[in-house]
Amino acid sequence: MVATTATALLAFAVVALALPQQHAFDADLANSPPSYIQETGGIDRYDGHEVWRINWSSLSNTSRSALHNVLETAGDVWKATPEVIDVHLPPRVAAVLPSLIPKDAQATKIVPDLQALVNLSLAHPVPGLPGAYAPQSPLADPPTDFPDGGWNVSTLDTVFHDAFQPLPAIDRFLDALVNEYPETLHTFEFGQSAEGRPLRAFSAHRADGKADAPEVLIISGQHAREWVGPASAIYFLHALLVNLRENPKGTAAKVLREFTVTVVPTLNPDGLVYSREHSRMWRKNRQDVGGLICKGVDLNTNWGYEYKPSRLACSESYSGQHPFEAPETAAMANYIVNGAKDAPRNRMPRAFIDLHSYGQLFMFPYSFSCNVFPPDAENLMEAGMGVAKAIRLIGGPGYQTGQACQSTLRFSGDASDYAYAVGQIRWSYSAELRDTGTYGFMLPPFLIRPTGIDVVAGLSALALFIYDTEIEP
Ligand SMILES: [Zn+2]
Incomplete structure (x- = not known):
């Protein structure tokens, strides 16, 4: 130290x-370390x-x-x-x-005043009063659809998508989805977080769909404070299932016939819990890295491609001392390369999308450098523009497409770089979801559905683009 x-x-x-x-x-x-990463034993505040x-x-x-x-x-x-x-x-x-x-x-x-936005991000709708939101303690559970604490997972109208949910509620909702759509959806664990929480994946594919369908892998929540990532990944999964049931000839039905869609909504469950219960601005995981004060590895600089070790354990982008030092990235990479324990991989996923916020960007590799151009750059650009167009066509906001190194800071050890270069996943992207800075990481809950709808439109368009160009050209 x-x-x-x-x-x-x-x-x-x-x-x-x-x-x-x-x-x-x-x-x-x-x-x-700045006050927002000091452990106070209570809940950090950001007044002023x-x-x-x-x-x-x-x-x-x-x-x-x-x-x-x-x-x-x-x-x-x-x-x-x-x-x-x-x-x-x-x-x-x-x-x-x-x-x-x-x-x-x-x-x-x-x-x-950041605290005002933190309060807003925790608010939940008032039952029976459309458009009204009530402040909420981060330790309280938002409302549910049923008095027993359950949600009506047969409809996208469930109040689950009206608030940012704590991790136990997320797990209960996802379990309810598996119960409701057992022929289409199954869940498995592919590892454990630093604090021992299960790392969970949810795979959707029609029982009457194509055998050995290529996999589209979507991960989110690497950065704890980016709450809209997990929220919209879950909305996307839920929308696929509801739309498949309601419209057997629609887009979701086609996507789930031709692809297996695997969603990892919360790759950093420890960080998510910590960002809710202690420090809303928390970004990294929660592993002990040997420091007296600072904990945590920034998961999205810890992947084993063009990895660079960090010196400053207190830095928000602390990448650790070696690649895959974080159990979360190690387990995720192991799944990408080797598959699940009871379903070893016989071929790599076809697409990989890592959801973050904020900035409204849909970016392709590489992140670590602009001096290396991916051989598939033109195709990745074309598909990315299709994603942005699909979002705009349903009335969503503008998303920009481009190479990650040109769109944001250059980071080594990035997930989508790894997926592309090591995982050999041709269609690898990282997305920065809403917004462009008005709320930043503190997106208010009334923007969960609109952002989820962006993801449904964008990723469905990406899957159909891959189908049209590679599977049934
Ligand atoms: Zn992020």
Whole structure:
């Protein structure tokens, strides 16, 4: 831990030297993890915390990188693209932000009080009062359809999709889905999280569908605070099942005839629980990484392709010391390559989609570098544009398609890079779901369904594109 702190200070000193025109801010900000990752024993609050968007498009790559390091040390970087960087700052850092950024970068406050958005993300609809939402303790369960605590899984109108649900409720809902659609859906476990929770997958395929149908694998929840990922992955799975039953000749029926759709809604269950019960901004898993204060590996930098070890255990993008150090990524990769314990793989999945938020992006490999172009780039681009078009055609918002390295920060050890390069999954993507920054990670519950509908339209279009180009051209 001493070494980690010394390294953090050193990194900070280097950054400060690289930006001589800015005055250095309070050194103890660099000496300890920011408050949002301190364990308080209670529930972290974000009163007066702000989120700022800094337009840095006129800065050189070197200045951008230096500024990124400053903001990551002083706050919590939410998103970075070639145009802008969004950063969450505690009040005392927000107060000195203008002194931290170069003159030719413009900063705009996009969230004035983060706690208000945290409260909103936890709210649930008031039964009998359409459009009304009630505040809720993170430790309370949102309403259910039936007095016994169950949901009406035969319809998409269930109130389950009206609120962000705690993990036990998610598990109960998914079990109810398996009960309701036993011929089409089955569940299996492919490993355990760092804290011993089961890692669960849900596979859907029509009993009268094509034998040995190619698999479309969708994972979500690698980053704990991105709650809309699991929520919309579950909505997608539910919609496929309901639509298959209601319209035997529709799109869902075709998708589930030609493909096996496997959904892993919560690859980071420990992080999801922690982000609800303790720290809404939590991103990593919850494994012990040897530090005194900081825990957790950032799952989406821990995959074993172009992996780079990290030095700073407190960093939000701490990738660990070796690839697949996190049991969650190790188990997921093992499933991708070897299949399930009782169903060993005889061929690789045909498509892989890793759901994140936010930014409205549908990105293909590679993430780690723009110097390596995937051989399938044009096809991946064409299919990605089809996904964006399908979402727009049903009245959804604009999604951008492109290579991941050009759309966001470059990250090594990325899941979709691994799926493409090692898993040899031709149709590999990572998606950033809604929104573009108004709410960021704190998407309010009334946007769960619209985002779920985006995913249904987009991923159905992707499956049909693969069918049309590769299976029945
Ligand atoms: Zn993410």
